[in-house]
Amino acid sequence: MSKEKLKQIFIEEATDIIEKMDIDILNYEESPSDKALLNEIFRGVHTLKGSANAFNFSRLGEFVHHFEDVLDFFRSSDVMPSASHVDLFLESVNLIKETLDFEISERSGQPEGYEACLNQIQQIISTLKTGQEQPPVTLTCNDLAQEFGNEIFDEPTFEKPDEASFLERLEAEEELYKIILTLDSDIYLRGFDHFLFFKNLSHVGRILSSFWSPIDACTLETFDSEQNYFKRVEIFYASQNSQAQIEEVFDFLEPQEYRIDAVPRPIVTQPIHNGVPLESLEAVLNAPVVKEETKEAKTSVAAPKTFLKIDAQKLDELFDSIGELVIAQNYLGENGKIKAVRDAEVTKTIENLSKITKLIQNRVMSLRMIPIRDTFEKMKRVVRDSSKKVGKPIHLILQGEDTEIDKTMVEALSDPLIHIIRNSIDHGIETDVEERRKAGKSDEGIVTLSAYHRGGNIIIEVKDDGRGINKEKVYQKALERGLIKPEDELSEAQIYNLIMQPGFSTADVISDLSGRGVGLDVVRTAIESVRGKVEIASVPNQGSTFLIILPLTLAIIDGMIVRSSEKIFIIPTLCIIESFRPAEEEVHVAGSKEEFVQLRSELLPIVRLNRVLELDAQKPNAWESTLVCIENQKGKFALLVDELVGRQQVVIKTLGEFFAKTEGVSGGAVMGNGEVALILNVEELY
């Protein structure tokens, strides 16, 4: 492998490490007694140091070296870092990031603050080291907590069993498996029996040891013989059989109830650490379960889950091929000649094929999906920094971090989220604590970041409990800026949406954080570029909510298929509000050209699709056609089409550079019959 290539790998790795460090330090700030976390940070820095020196990144190496010293000190002493220390840690991570950029681009000099930060670090080391001469004698609760890495029984934790010793006990051709059962309490009612299960398991291999979590154990008085109290069982298991054969024993368990991981044989000698298997029930019930968090334990019990790094390009190609497969499958399914064959075998095969195609499609789709956790974790830093800057204490709540989202969307999501969060902290949360108290709110501003699924979309919600958006103020400002006219009738949502117009800012004082008036329209543009939508809701004195609505994936949209002038078009369902056929008296003509339709209390302009796209000059009566009510940036309008054909999920394809600037069309989709239908760009229709 060439040096260049190695360097590339280093840069990738370093970026990952730095990113993780950021998050780890923030988490560490919350639980400063968590030595394991500190160790984790230390290890990251250590790795960085080694590689930096190997590539002659001397500035980075130097900096990281001192940073490592500080961490090492805290790691191996009982002194807990103060808040200012943590600040310095974060500052250091920033500098590491910048220094790395300098090194990569081979720029000379040092990033701003390099020397200052380094001096601070060295200062800390010297003061700490002298203070260390008298080690703290008093044993406090904190110290105990540290010693044991005590985490209360809020989740089933196991002492880390000694995998190394199990590996030693393996016979030739045997593999070590770690089996984790996560069972329900009603499992006996479903015919499961721990005893029988163990017996069956021992037919295909040897059970080396098992660990039974006593967390759910009950007292004798409340004991119910039909309930399972051992919900979590960890088994170390040696077998010559393949994983598939072992899995047969698990047939009557649901997939989420068990996990089998192969434990690879070690390449290097495993460090020895203590962990006593809990073998008798008494021992279990009498002894508190203690999670040993020595650093050795952490390294050796790294989950044997393996990951592959795959070129995103290859994944896209696979995705394309699946698209073709789906189309071919649709073609087969819809083919009249095949349908005419009345043969059970043929029908069965086609149905089978359809099932498999769906399965493959879903699996490939899931390859691109990653949990939104990392993006959310990054926001912790944003909240922390902004909160310090404006001097408002903020508590960030994260919800639904496991919600999965298309990888390409994750990248597009980060900046808008930062913007919205900063906006909420800066404008949303009250500056005056008294104001909050009066409204019966806690002193700490609360920002909630949550992600969830709703009706085929992914929703990301940023909610603050601040003063809410002042509707009047927004309206006045928009008038002043000429964004709206006095005669415009606006709904509440439309007024809120004004704050995302370019050049809009309601902050009376332009702050460092946001309020330059370039913030929120960037948010909307970014979200729209991934085919999403932003909605704002607000209640005075209770706070505001920003909803980011995203399609499940970028590759597939839910589309409404319409017909106009004998041609088929697709409208993304996300922008459609409703479709209707108006009564003759509801259609009004203004002057000789402009047409309007009355929909309940609203008057919507009618846009004829065939006219906008210059398909033909026909002009059927609006009351004999179908109107589709569509909302875009500028507002609502009624699109006139001949008829609705149906609703369908379509795979989006670009039309290529050739048609990049074609107005009104954003892409194409291959339909079941192999023909291409165009996807309309509703922003450009009206």
Place this chain on the structure above:
Amino acid sequence: MEEKHAKGVGLTANRFLTFYLQDEIYGVNIFDVKEIIAMMKTTPVPKTPHFIKGVMNLRGNIIPVVDMRIKFDMPEIEPQMYTSIVIITIDGKNIGFIVDKVEEVVNVDDENISLPPEFGSNVDTKFIKNMAKQKNKVIMILDLVALFGEDELGVVQALSKTA
């Protein structure tokens, strides 16, 4: 063998796919041809120049299709039995060209290749790179980059803007 022609046309580059438009034979460098398919249904794209027939589905990818007859100001005809679409790769992108009939692949010796005359064809000579003599026929070798290279694409886009 690697000796270059005075005009920079290497020997290996002298293989052409020939096709008919009306009564005239045209050729394109075989290395630019991705494949030839039978005429299939295209979807017209609104507000594009007339010679752009639309888009079609090439095994899951959507590619533009150009009607060569319209591009060369010949009368438009309904697809016939031999009407084909020649898929050509230009700057890494595939474009389909509707032609009347695909003829063959020919090797032409260097001495039979000459510069195009200034007149004598229905086609604007800037699209014709060379003339190739083969037996008793004359093949007009098309310069695809001039036909649908960046400049022309720019024109297409500008057209669709004003249309």
